[in-house]
Amino acid sequence: MRRFSWFNATALTFGFAFLYLPMLILIIYSFNESRLVTVWAGFSTKWYGELWQNEAFLDAAWVTIKVAFWSSTLATVLGTMAAYIMVRAGRFRGRGLFSGMIYAPLVMPEVITGLSLLLFFIAIGLDRGVVTIVLAHTTFAMCYVSVVVTSRLVSFDQSLEEAALDLGCTPFDAFRSVTLPIILPAVISGWLLAFTLSLDDLVIASFTSGPSSTTLPIKIFSAVRLGVTPEINALSTIMILLVTLGVITASLISRRSALKAREDERKAMGG
Amino acid sequence: MRMAQPRPDAVFAPWDDPSETPLIQFKNVTKRFGDFTAIDDLTLDIYAREFFALLGPSGCGKTTLMRMLAGFETPTEGTILLDGVDIGPVPPNERPVNMMFQSYALFPHLTVWENIAFGLKRSDMPKDQIGDRVERMLKLTQLGKFAKRKPHQISGGQRQRVALARSLAKAPKLLLLDEPLGALDKKLRHETQFELMDIQESTGTTFVIVTHDQEEAMTVASRVAVMVDGNLAQVATPDQIYEAPTSAYVADFIGDVNLIEGAVEAGSTGTDVAIKWSATEEPIKATSDTPPPAASTVQFAIRPEKVAISSEKPDAANVMEGKILDIAYLGNISTYHVEVAPGLIVKAQATNTRRISRRNLTWEDHVYLSWTDTAGVVLTE
Ligand SMILES: Nc1ncnc2c1ncn2[C@@H]1O[C@H](COP(=O)(O)OP(=O)(O)OP(=O)(O)O)[C@@H](O)[C@H]1O
Numbered sequence: 001m002r003r004f005s006w007f008n009a010t011a012l013t014f015g016f017a018f019l020y021l022p023m024l025i026l027i028i029y030s031f032n033e034s035r036l037v038t039v040w041a042g043f044s045t046k047w048y049g050e051l052w053q054n055e056a057f058l059d060a061a062w063v064t065i066k067v068a069f070w071s072s073t074l075a076t077v078l079g080t081m082a083a084y085i086m087v088r089a090g091r092f093r094g095r096g097l098f099s100g101m102i103y104a105p106l107v108m109p110e111v112i113t114g115l116s117l118l119l120f121f122i123a124i125g126l127d128r129g130v131v132t133i134v135l136a137h138t139t140f141a142m143c144y145v146s147v148v149v150t151s152r153l154v155s156f157d158q159s160l161e162e163a164a165l166d167l168g169c170t171p172f173d174a175f176r177s178v179t180l181p182i183i184l185p186a187v188i189s190g191w192l193l194a195f196t197l198s199l200d201d202l203v204i205a206s207f208t209s210g211p212s213s214t215t216l217p218i219k220i221f222s223a224v225r226l227g228v229t230p231e232i233n234a235l236s237t238i239m240i241l242l243v244t245l246g247v248i249t250a251s252l253i254s255r256r257s258a259l260k261a262r263e264d265e266r267k268a269m270g271g
Numbered sequence: 272m273r274m275a276q277p278r279p280d281a282v283f284a285p286w287d288d289p290s291e292t293p294l295i296q297f298k299n300v301t302k303r304f305g306d307f308t309a310i311d312d313l314t315l316d317i318y319a320r321e322f323f324a325l326l327g328p329s330g331c332g333k334t335t336l337m338r339m340l341a342g343f344e345t346p347t348e349g350t351i352l353l354d355g356v357d358i359g360p361v362p363p364n365e366r367p368v369n370m371m372f373q374s375y376a377l378f379p380h381l382t383v384w385e386n387i388a389f390g391l392k393r394s395d396m397p398k399d400q401i402g403d404r405v406e407r408m409l410k411l412t413q414l415g416k417f418a419k420r421k422p423h424q425i426s427g428g429q430r431q432r433v434a435l436a437r438s439l440a441k442a443p444k445l446l447l448l449d450e451p452l453g454a455l456d457k458k459l460r461h462e463t464q465f466e467l468m469d470i471q472e473s474t475g476t477t478f479v480i481v482t483h484d485q486e487e488a489m490t491v492a493s494r495v496a497v498m499v500d501g502n503l504a505q506v507a508t509p510d511q512i513y514e515a516p517t518s519a520y521v522a523d524f525i526g527d528v529n530l531i532e533g534a535v536e537a538g539s540t541g542t543d544v545a546i547k548w549s550a551t552e553e554p555i556k557a558t559s560d561t562p563p564p565a566a567s568t569v570q571f572a573i574r575p576e577k578v579a580i581s582s583e584k585p586d587a588a589n590v591m592e593g594k595i596l597d598i599a600y601l602g603n604i605s606t607y608h609v610e611v612a613p614g615l616i617v618k619a620q621a622t623n624t625r626r627i628s629r630r631n632l633t634w635e636d637h638v639y640l641s642w643t644d645t646a647g648v649v650l651t652e
Pocket residue numbers: 304307309327328329330331332333334335336
């Protein structure tokens with residue numbers, strides 16, 4: 001255990017306060033009795049009840065979660081693959097161009113990404129809806145995943161993969177049973193990053209969403225223009241809850257899989 | 272210097288038997304990285320059940336040679352045969368070869384048990400036999416207590432043994448060990464060397480070992496290859512390498528040696544060679560199976576332990592006079608640095624049989640060095 005120090009404690013408190021105080025205020029006011037957002041008038045959960053009646057918000061929430069889930073999953077698969085190839089392939093012609101093209105969307109203004117995707121979807125005749133938002137989010141989240149996974153892969157000892165090959169693994173098996181488990185924390189955090197990015201994206205989603213597929217940020221943004229309501233606070237609180245749940249689930253899943261592998265081993269030993 | 276003792280039963284020397292087919296054949300293998308040549312037109316045979324040691328300075332291509340055998344590098348030119356079959360197109364996972372990595376390369380997310388079982392699970396061994404095999408390996412390497420630990424929870428020496436057990440588990444035809452004992456302390460290294468030799472004898476696996484420690488190569492190997500700049504300087508049994516190096520490079524690389532340059536005197540008969548090394552002193556008398564022509568420049572190489580040192584003039588084939596410049600006390604032996612001519616220092620080694628027995632020899636003393644005519648070798652390269 002590290003020794004307790006006042007500096008650490010203070011830094012930690014300020015850090016966390018900076019990160020979470022605004023959210024805490026939002027959560028507190030979502031339980032406000034009053035319709036006025038800034039005046040506390042006692043505890044109540046009525047806005048949650050009201051929210052439950054609001055079909056438009058519920059639809060938007062469902063769309064957002066679907067989009068976030070699928071786009072982050074796709075982005076994780078593609079981003080991990082891209083990172084793996086970039087790190088493993090060594091030198092080949094056009095490597096610099098290729099890696100530049102993977103990271104370009106990071107610095108590209110969102111408006112331009114959104115607009116070009118919109119034009120692209122129109123050009124190929126794809127109707128705007130959940131699918132187009134998923135594709136759009138995948139494209140920009142993929143480079144974030146790729147950055148996270150790349151930074152893990154460069155420090156990954158390649159002789160581990162060679163050892164796996166040496167012991168009879170096919171290249172795919174070596175990736176699946178050695179590389180992936182070791183870089184899994186990076187892959188999971190890449191997925192979470194992609195999920196979060198998708199959840200709160202407003203600009204690209206507004207370009208690529210259709211009339212039947214509004215996401216929560218779009219909904220909230222248009223609602224807020226008419227004034228902040230406690231309903232929106234309640235909605236945001238639910239979103240925070242969902243994200244937290246997602247994080248906890250993801251870490252539980254990864255721990256469970258490790259436990260399971262150990263269990264298999266125990267059985268193999270017994271048999 | 273310790274050496275593998277010749278076995279009391281039949282002498283193991285398949286390399287002298289023309290009817291033996293080698294397990295591994297390098298045929299004119301060249302490996303280039305860009306325009307850098309790491310292995311240069313190398314031809315080498317290694318026989319089944321050998322314990323073959325690769326020795327050489329850093330960067331001479333030892334690891335590259337190993338990696339070509341394991342399948343991680345492909346030769347730029349030439350072929351490598353295993354059991355008479357060209358293994359060029361065979362991917363690493365299909366070669367009957369296992370490699371113990373210099374860095375051990377243990378899987379950090381798996382336990383010791385899982386690490387050892389890793390290769391077995393990917394072989395055609397029935398599931399119910401894997402457990403037994405792993406237990407056998409754990410017992411062999413005395414790792415039973417650590418089976419459930421992860422690699423980061425065991426010591427460096429234990430990790431090294433896990434890596435060894437993992438590469439041995441599949442009972443490969445050929446086991447490649449890249450500086451396997453580099454990280455161990457001297458005592459554990461000696462223990463493990465003998466363990467390796469035991470394993471080799473009981474499993475009959477062919478070992479190729481890379482080492483920077485020549486004493487290790489001498490101890491474990493059936494044959495030693497001294498490499499230099501991507502090529503072989505000499506391939507021979509440890510005692511041949513030590514007693515009869517074919518070049519000054521090898522003589523100098525293996526153990527301690529005195530090298531004296533001179534010219535062959537005319538009028539030698541048979542195997543006798545007289546080497547003129549100084550204008551005023553007596554020539555060195557030596558023997559050679561292939562006496563070099565008169566007047567050619569040669570190097571006379573003699574090990575310090577074959578040079579006797581005394582304060583009275585002895586009666587020997589070769590005697591040199593000189594002054595002690597330095598004495599290195601090494602516990603059981605002492606090395607005397609004697610200047611026999613301006614700028615020429617010859618080292619002589621003497622065992623310290625009794626404590627402070629050679630008190631009479633000290634710095635600046637005038638001494639005699641002597642050796643027989645067969646004690647050294649005449650090198651033309
Ligand atoms: N992938 C590579 N690309 C370029 N050069 C390489 C590569 N691998 C090895 N080399 C070069 O080939 C030469 C031989 O390397 P190798 O690793 O075989 O040396 P080594 O004999 O094992 O040395 P050490 O004793 O230091 O381990 C070195 O000069 C090294 O720089």
